[in-house]
Amino acid sequence: MEWLMWFSKPENTKPLALIIFFVTFIGIVIYVYGSKKRGKQLESYRFIPFQDDQEGTKDKQ
Helix, strand or coil, X not given: CHHHHHHCCHHHHHHHHHHHHHHHHHHHHHXXXXXXXXXXXXXXXXXXXXXXXXXXXXXXX
């Protein structure tokens, strides 16, 4: 149980958290830009919030 005390010290957990977040960020970047097909597909999704609703899908109240 001595190794659990290592996690209780901020000088140990801060660099560990930084490494975890950095590796996660790099993984996301590689996932998004690793494949041109996937990158183009995700790039096309950026205008979804600005597209108007179609007339048949609006609720009439």
